[in-house]
Amino acid sequence: MLDVxxxxxxxxxxxxxxxxxxVAPIFAGLTEGTDRAHRRKMAIKSVAIATLVLxxxxxxxxxxxxxxxxxxxxxxxxxxVLLFLIALDMVFEKRTxxxxxxxxxxxxxxxxxxxxxxxxxxxxxxxxMLAGPGAIASIMLFMSQASGSLGAQLSVLIGLxxxxxxxxxxxxxxGPVMKLMGETIAAMITRILGVILAALAAQFIFDGIRGALMxx
Numbered sequence: 111m112l113d114v115x116x117x118x119x120x121x122x123x124x125x126x127x128x129x130x131x132x133v134a135p136i137f138a139g140l141t142e143g144t145d146r147a148h149r150r151k152m153a154i155k156s157v158a159i160a161t162l163v164l165x166x167x168x169x170x171x172x173x174x175x176x177x178x179x180x181x182x183x184x185x186x187x188x189x190x191v192l193l194f195l196i197a198l199d200m201v202f203e204k205r206t207x208x209x210x211x212x213x214x215x216x217x218x219x220x221x222x223x224x225x226x227x228x229x230x231x232x233x234x235x236x237x238x239m240l241a242g243p244g245a246i247a248s249i250m251l252f253m254s255q256a257s258g259s260l261g262a263q264l265s266v267l268i269g270l271x272x273x274x275x276x277x278x279x280x281x282x283x284x285g286p287v288m289k290l291m292g293e294t295i296a297a298m299i300t301r302i303l304g305v306i307l308a309a310l311a312a313q314f315i316f317d318g319i320r321g322a323l324m325x326x
Contacts, residue, residue, distance in 0.1 A: 113265040120252050120269025123310055127196065127244035128273055130280055131291065131299040136239060138284045140230045148227045153281030155231035157274050160240035164249050164270060171250035172257070182254045183325060187318025189247035193311035196244045200304030203297065240277060251314060 137156075141149045175185055249270060256262030280287050291299075 111261040112268070113262050116252075116256070116262055116265040117269050120248075120266045121272055122269075122306065123248050123252070124245065124270050124273040125276075126303045126306055126310065127193065127242070127248050128240055128277065129200065129300060129303060130273070130277055131296045131303070132200070133235075133239050133277070134280050134284060134287060134291070135293070135296060137235060137281050140228070140235070141284070144227045149284065150282060152229070152231050152235065153278060153284075155229075156235035156240060157278045157281070159232055159236035160245075160277075161271075161274055163237060163241040164245060165267075167246050168249045168253045168263075168267070168270075171246075172254060175250075181322070181325075183318045183321035185247075185318075186251055186254070186321065187315050189251050190311045190314030190316075190318060192247050193244055193314060194308055197304045197308035197311055200300050201308070203300070240274070 137153070141152055144152075172182070175182065249266070252266040252269075253263060256266050
C-alpha cells in the first residue's frame with residue numbers, strides 16, 4: 111500500500127537536491143544555439159540516464175554498503191552531512207557557480223565539427239547535475255528506510271519519478287521557462303530550497319545518530 115506521507119517526503123527531498131530551478135539555466139546554456147531536435151534529444155537522454163543511475167543505487171546501494179561493511183545508520187548520518195553541505199552551497203549560491211564553471215569549461219573545450227553539437231546528456235547533465243551525490247545519497251537513504259515494504263519502496267520511486275518528470279518537462283520547454291522564471295526568481299527559489307534541505311539533512315543526521323546509539 112502506498113504511503114502518501116513518504117511520497118510527499120521523498121518528492122520534497124528530491125525536488126530540493128536535484129534543484130530544477132538551478133539545473134534549468136545550465137541546460138539552457140549548454141544547448142544554446144542548437145536546434146529544437148537536439149535540445150529534445152538531450153533532454154530525454156539526460157533524464158533517462160539519470161533515472162537508470164538512481165534506480166541502480168536504489169536497489170544496489172545497500173549491497174554496496176554491505177560489501178564495504180558500512181552500516182545503514184552510518185550512511186544515513188554521512189548522507190545527512192553531505193546534504194547539509196549541499197544546502198549551504200545552495201543558500202550561498204556556491205553550487206550554482208560551480209555548475210556554471212563546469213558548463214563554461216565544457217563549452218570552452220567544445221571542438222565539435224560545424225553542423226554538429228556536443229552531447230551533454232551523460233556529462234554534465236545526467237551526472238552530476240541530476241544524479242549527483244545528493245540525489246544518490248537520498249535515494250539510498252529512503253530505500254533503506256523502506257526496506258522490506260514494497261509499498262514504501264514504490265512510494266519513494268513515485269516521489270523520485272515525479273521530480274524526473276518535472277525535469278524532463280522543464281528541459282523540453284526550456285525557452286519559455288527561462289523567460290518566465292528569470293535569474294532573480296531562480297536564485298530566490300534555490301535559496302528557499304536550500305533552507306528546506308538543511309532541515310531535512312539535519313533530520314537524517316539525527317536519525318542516523320539515534321539508530322547507531324540504540325543499536326549499540
